[in-house]
Amino acid sequence: MSAADLLARTAALAGRYLERLPSRPVGARADLAALRASLGGPLPARGTDPAEVLERLAADAEPGLVASAGPRYFGFVIGGSVPAALAADWLVTAWDQDAGLYACGPSVAVAEEVAAGWLLELLGLPATSSVGFVTGGQMANFTGLAAGRHAVLARAGWDVEEDGLAGAPLVNVVIGEEAHVTIVTSLRMLGLGGRRAVRVRTDGQGRMHVDELRRALASLSGPTIVCAQAGNVNTGAFDP
Template sequence: MPDDGPDHGRDDGPAVHDDQQARLLGKVARYTADYRAGLAARPVGARADDAELRARLGGPLPQEPSSPEAVVDALVAAAEDGLVASAGPRYFGFVVGGSSPASLAADWLTSGWDQNAGAFALSPASAVAEDVAGTWLLELLGLPAGASVGFTTGATMANATCLAAARSSVLARAGWDVERDGLFGAPPIHVVVGEDRHISIELALRYLGLGSDRVHRVAADDQGRMRADDLAAVLDGCSGPTVVAAQAGNVNSGSFDPVDEVCRLSRAHDAWVHVDGAFGIWAAASPRHRHLVRGVEAADSWAVDAHKWLNVPYDSGFAIVADPRAHLRATGLPSAGYLEPHDSIRRDNADWVPEMSRRARGFTVWAAIRELGRSGVADLVDRCCRHAARFAQALGAAPGVEILGDVVLNQVLVRFHRPDGDDDDDADALTRAVVAAVQAEGTCWLGGTTWRGRAAMRISVSGGSTTDADVDRTVAAILAAAGDGSLPAPAERRG
């Protein structure tokens, strides 16, 4: 080529050679494989506190480039002790699943492919993977085959997306176009929620301008289930656009609202029914537990997490809407000169979630469902529920240990008492101390909660790698912590 002379404005940036990148990625793959292989042996909780991690990760803004390998080495050295082994077999805090081998590998491929999954034109494979995986998901959960599926970051944005479709639909029935005219002057919307709803519902209502405190609360029974008789009374007091948010899987008790009754009562009031089924709706994939979600297919929308019970890497959730037109009306992309027009055949992923540039989440879901199949997903759900029952039976048989409520799914609530008796304040303090001691010891990690005004230990079983031996080892660690003589003494009784 002819030499056009010096280009004084030219800047090709730092050179990254193919062999250097290959060595770096190989090194990261080996480290990750070793990390995963060691999950069962490492302490489950983090071993470095905030101050230590800030000292390692912080410092002044770097002024000069560093080699990629040096950056990765520094990150591993700084972050390693601040990691929680939540992908391992003895993490029972919150409702956090692990990740299956195929879904983890697909996540690596997703990063390597580095696709913007917003539009078909940007990544046809991403669009088709989400379309296929969404179809499989609907079949797994027994939801309407014609429903639309948006791939979100998790259940919080799934709830927000579904409730946006609900807001659009109930206002449209009242003659109001919220996408065009906004909420100013719109007919008021009645939002009905259960007393024991998850906080992600409140967040979604905030995001949508519906308000977290302007809701009608339906009383719950002692297991946290919405009471149908109270729902009927609440709905009788609602006139105009109405949305009812039910729950499949209480985050404390694991219990289920009577969705069939909720749908029947709501239909009589022309109300939209949304189901927050983050983890509990996966019971529908199990013939043994499907009865818990009886009637769920009659709802209008469903929020689901994949990084919980499907065991795919974070972040992954689904916003499912029975009427795709309502879904598209709420979240579909406006027309723009640089965008291709909507196509009823080709999928633009950004039409179904409130994101344009976004990760290609469909590959991991496709891989997880392909790896497990229908029977594997059912076995994953059943196995976790069996482990939860094993926890309840073993702990409940020990003196001074109380299992709160019924164990219907994968959640177990535990409370500790002193052998010579105690009052509620003493039991609260002891229970919190046992939780803290277990977390510090490292065999497992589980959290505390408050249930019906009383402190409790909460055990959530969602990881596919957990075995009976992991349950038994965890039970032993819990009972050892409960019997530790260093725990606080009973509070002095008042005369």
């Protein structure tokens, strides 16, 4: 099968899945053991025909798919992809460009630059702001906290990128009781310590109480980062 035929078959399988999405069961129908049995097995000793790989993957994975892109999915905060984004994703995968350097992929580097500018305009942020596209919520919080760590330590006269954290001023981090777990994970990875986070009591919607936040800040000294939440994953509420 040619590469063009393989991609055409892939499009047909994907199209069939999308057509059935509104009516298919939302939850997975296969359990963990069944999926491991169908998708697993010994490491193949030699390669398999690409067409066979595609067909087997589509058939074996199908019972374990969650219809998160469908209209009846209400679990977690997972948005369904729109047709234009899905098609563009296929196209850029075929291009196989590296946007890390302009020299490696001029068109995709400029596309990223344009998208960054549009986001700044949409959010009303200064045009000189830095923008980074990350893989998801975990790395978004990690990047934001890394930037915050840099800023508060720089104000204290410490270059954390060059001198590390050993001997650096202690950084306080204030979070709400319902802060997302990726905040704590990021604090651990950044050497700020998940256990050291100061937690502020929240209301029934998961929002930090302003008076409690004021008291927490008044009790702290030195470089301090406050992690406010823009959309609680359970209620959608924003911290004040």
